Amino acid sequence: MTDTLFSASISLSLVFAAALALSLVLKFWLGSRQIRHVAQHRDAVPAAFAHTISLAAHQKAADYTVAKARLGLLEMALGAAVLLGWTLLGGISSLNQALVQAMGLGTGQQLALLVAFVVFSGAIDLPLSWYQTFVLEQRFGFNKMSFRLWLADLLKSGLIGALIGLPIAALILWMMAATGSLWWLWAWLFWMGFNLLLLVIYPTLIAPLFNKFAPLEDETLRSRVTALMQRCGFSAKGLFVMDGSKRSAHANAYFTGFGAAKRVVFYDTLLAKLSAPEVDAVLAHELGHFKHKHIIKRIVSMFALSLAGFALLGYLTQQVWFYTGLGVQPNLAASNDALALLLFMLALPVFSFFIAPLFAQLSRKHEFEADAYAVSQTSAQDLSTALLKLYEDNASTLTPDPLYVSFYYSHPGASERLARMRGMASTAA
Template sequence: MSTYLIVILLIVILDFFWTQYLSYRNRKRMSPEIPAQLDGIYDKQEYARQQEYQKVNSRFGLLTSSIMFLIMLLVLLLGVFGWLDEILRQYITNEVTLTLAFFGIVYIANSIISLPFDYYATFVIEERFCFNKSTKAVFWLDQLKGFILTIVLGGIIFALLVWFYEALGDYAWLYAWGLVTLFSLFMTLFYSNIIVPLFNKQTPLEEGELRDAIESFSKKAGFAVKNIYVMDASKRSSKANAYFTGFGAKKRIVLFDTLINDLDTNEIVAVLAHEIGHYKKKHTLQGMVISVFYTGIILFLLSLFLDNEEIAIALGGTEPSFHLGIIAFSILFTPISLIIGIFSSIHSRMNEYQADAYAAGFGLSEPLISGLKKLSVKSLSNLNPDPLYVFFYYSHPTLLQRMDALRKIDS
């Protein structure tokens, strides 16, 4: 057993037990009694339902992650990745084709394993708590569309990345960085126009009180936008949301139809004021810049692993390859990713407070609090999570933290 394999196994094991420890701490916070700070948000019956929903999801998460953890251990110990590489090399000599075939088989195998869990989560757990609105036909069609989309887009990106690293030498990571950056920018600008319509219908928000209120606020905020759409999210779930996407003339506000059903006009305007706050505070731009630099660092570090024969041997292979290098790097990078994730979560939570404060600046604190309460209760959100769990995983402050911050602004 090589040193690299020992390190890889230790990282996989420690990562699993650390995430389960945090989940355990979160489960321990659950109680049949409504905490004093949640009084007036949840009634007794809804709180009991929320606690049961969180428990069921947490236990199911423990089951699925344990199974995936054991499978990964077996794959690493038995050298399955190297074995697959050796088998494919008997029939494929081109490195680009070899990488595509390798990741295609891994993706299909992973999908076969995870699909039963996704199906159970949708048609048993979400159905039990009255969230699921999807039919089996919609579910399987979504899986097929997602599969085709991943194969096409993933295949193109991977093919170009492998070609760069094979043909362009030491500076290949720079070209790869440029490619990934362009792709990310393209998706930011056109995701809602190209990808979303494959799964959901988006129709312009009809004339009326809500559109007038949104356009009036947008004008007041100096955020000219005419592209306001409603998405038929209710065909899959009763959970509500809204998002803002694009830049310049491509700016678009998308409201879930469930959001329109659950909130009143002032609350919807307050939620959108929060989203516009992200744009005004340059959070979207910040996120893109950070993501670009983060991607560049990852691709540079990855380039150091691709020609390492010891890594290939650790995974059961006999010679260096792009695909074995990526797998080893993705695992070895986990501790660094965890640390970066902490700072990313802290930064994200700060941005959420700033966006809330932006909405509060227009006198929308109470409608925003009211809307957030409704959305949290409707989705049975955990309003009393473990602080350490929040520190590591939450990109948003908890509802109670956001309420406190908004009321401090008002006072």
């Protein structure tokens, strides 16, 4: 290894280790702030909610938030240790060498490396996933899944991932080897096309493998929802109720699909908890995202960011220091494309973590805009009461740490969100 290459490799190792350490310290600091702040405000309902949220519900939300945050700290520590094991401590390099010795060099070995990594990573994540579902969610009354259903979901996800992921991985590896120095551009075009296709086929082909989707049968609610969508200039392929209650007591509503394949989906738990005007208000909020073109803006942003990512990966695949700096000895006699994909996938989140607050802030801005649209089409009072019911039923804390919110929350905190709605209602009056 030349002095220049050695210097570049050591520099990357140091920068990566420093970024990982800094991100871990920041995550632990923010998580600890959240735990302390929520615990300190556990014994009193905020004045703005004193007449609508009981102390018992407020305390349940606080306890649930703290429990999730503590589990999150454990996940962070485990994730950082596993990441170091895969990279700087040589885990991926050892796995790659073992597969080379067993299978020889070639496309088969590269695919096997990707599959083995996914299997080992999934196995490492399983205990915490089980704990979250059957201990944490169970303790607070949210889990409705049996172990058999959880296992069936796991197997279905693995099978679907293999049926879809293996051909995609094979095609991208082929592009990397066969389409020259601009392979990343062709791979990006394919990846974007696949994601757009997935938006179309997911509602009708994939989602029904996990849940049942029945047409909305309540004629009164159907008429209200249809009238609201017509008033907002929105059309959908259908109104459906999803059996979310077979897995969780959490409630939600969402749009899915793209173009002519758009669907409106209500969790059965949502319809059981909200009045018809409140359902209208929640739906109007979702319509607000479409009216403000938030979905299109996010897709365009995803296109731009992924293009930059593929271009960067195209450059890094040609740099030996990229492999050695992340603890991997590249193959000297064959392609290292699978190694490059894995290393890039592992290293990128370490650095992108520091710009996450910018995207969270943009998301919160979009939520405020969608709220404003919902208020203009329905009622601030109905939207407020609907959100309060959802906060209570989902045990969402009303007193999160403001700095934690700024860094992580994709939706505004309850106090700020409802205060804005009251301001909109006052202005309208």
